[in-house]
Amino acid sequence: MTALTEARKTRLTTALGDAPFDAFLAASPANVDQATGYRSVSGQLFRQHQMAALVTDSGTTLVCPVADSGPAIDAGLHGDDLVCFGRFYFESVDPAAAPTKLVDQHDDVVQAIRTAVQRRLRPGQRIGVDVDGLHGLWPAVQAALPDGIETVDASSWATTVRAVKTSGEIELLAKAAALAEDGIERALAQAKPGVTEQELATEVSHAMVAGGGSPRFVVVTSGERSALADAAPSARQLRHGDLLRFDVGCVVDGYWSDVGRTAVIGEPSAEQTRRYDAILAGEQAQLDWVRPGVSAREMFDVAVRTVEVAGLAPYRRQHCGHGIGSDVYEPPIISPSFDTPLESGMTFCFETPYYQLGWGGMMVEDTVVITDSGYELLTHSDRSLRVVPA
CATH class of the missing domain: 3.90.230.10 (Creatinase/methionine aminopeptidase superfamily)
Structure with a gap:
């Protein structure tokens, strides 16, 4: 992890500690990068590319297509902190390598976000959501969230956190x-x-x-x-x-x-x-x-x-x-x-x-x-x- 990535994560988690919600769901490419340090090449090429990152005080989960899992791990993320969707095949000399096992776990990003939330949050907790970054997916994501999870639009909060630069x-x-x-x-x-x-x-x-x-x-x-x-x-x-x-x-x-x-x-x-x-x-x-x-x-x-x-x-x-x-x-x-x-x-x-x-x-x-x-x-x-x- 680079010093810049660490400084940005610290800035984000410090702000989260003072926020009126328990977790932040990043969705725009810039906000996902801020939360994880990972920038997707595919995300720069394809308009339909979708990713998200769930940030809590206990850690961060990256939600991404399976094709991004290998590059994300290479960028410093741990395989256990990925929730993937879609179909893409990495072969590996190590059969237990994370990217080879992540294929076909979820059909789409909405299902993967639900799983990430289930892993890190419990009923009664609140998520600040990067609604602007989700674009038209927000209604589907909101409907798919586990029962008892509250949400609030945190799009403006996220840009405010990023405004003062390191x-x-x-x-x-x-x-x-x-x-x-x-x-x-x-x-x-x-x-x-x-x-x-x-x-x-x-x-x-x-x-x-x-x-x-x-x-x-x-x-x-x-x-x-x-x-x-x-x-x-x-x-x-x-x-x-x-x-x-x-x-x-x-x-x-x-x-x-x-x-x-x-x-x-x-x-x-x-x-x-x-x-x-x-x-x-x-x-x-x-x-x-x-x-x-x-x-x-x-x-x-x-x-x-x-x-x-x-x-x-x-x-x-x-x-x-x-x-x-x-x-x-x-x-x-x-x-x-x-x-x-x-x-x-x-x-x-x-x-x-x-x-x-x-x-x-x-x-x-x-x-x-x-x-x-x-x-x-x-x-x-x-x-x-x-x-x-x-």
Whole structure:
């Protein structure tokens, strides 16, 4: 078990000791990882993949497909702490090895969850359930639970527990951010008229992989296409005067990056400069304002107000940032909907994008960790409107 896995389990079980329930049923991939230290490759590939983890003060049980049992044991879990479902065959030189015996024990995840609960809880106890992670399975799971087991929705509780990061988590977030920035810098070094968005996206991806990251989204758009937010890179060739927008992220050991930068092919026009200066001022205002106790809604208001005062009005946004960690978007979101006060140790992406169809788009997005005195940037590359010689 790694130090990071141990620290996250300790954080979760400590929070469980103060919670109004006796056990926590994790279901989303991020929450299962937090509870067990196991990340399923299949879970990243197949939408229908299902897992869960039941956490109690006496231990944790992983509920998973039989195909995950071998990798889960390799990751440090004990065979006795697995409840498996489905059919998959591991052969073994040791006939008593756990994975060879777990096939066909349960038809589906609902039955397996029931067994895990029966093993660890008794009537009268209460489970906090990751209802959001179960998606449409929650009614079936609730109906299958043993008699006398109470339940409460603990989805928000789980995200709150994860919100304040450990030092190990912050190190991984910083590494993921550095790989995203390195990819952007390598792409900028290759950018010139005639080069395509796809070619630049390849440079970004190569840098991420070479550094040990797994690319998750590589948005490289140019010219009028730069206004298309999350569009895939195309075969469009760069031209003199184009805006070139990057919004890229990768995963390192389960932790995400999300970094945005903007460049111009050749010297920027006065309008490009004016608009970018306004959105950069909005992001900088967030950095200047942030400290523990400030609400996410206040951070949103500061960003929008500053962009408009700086000369880009109206500036309409649904959010100006989001938490980031083992999910790319974690609460609280920097939006009018979240009055959540920020805490030291929380990690965020602050961003102030602008998209105008028919003209172009631009953005600046950085990763920060909230500290007792304000913030620390986990991104370090040039945040200005970059000029690519043409």
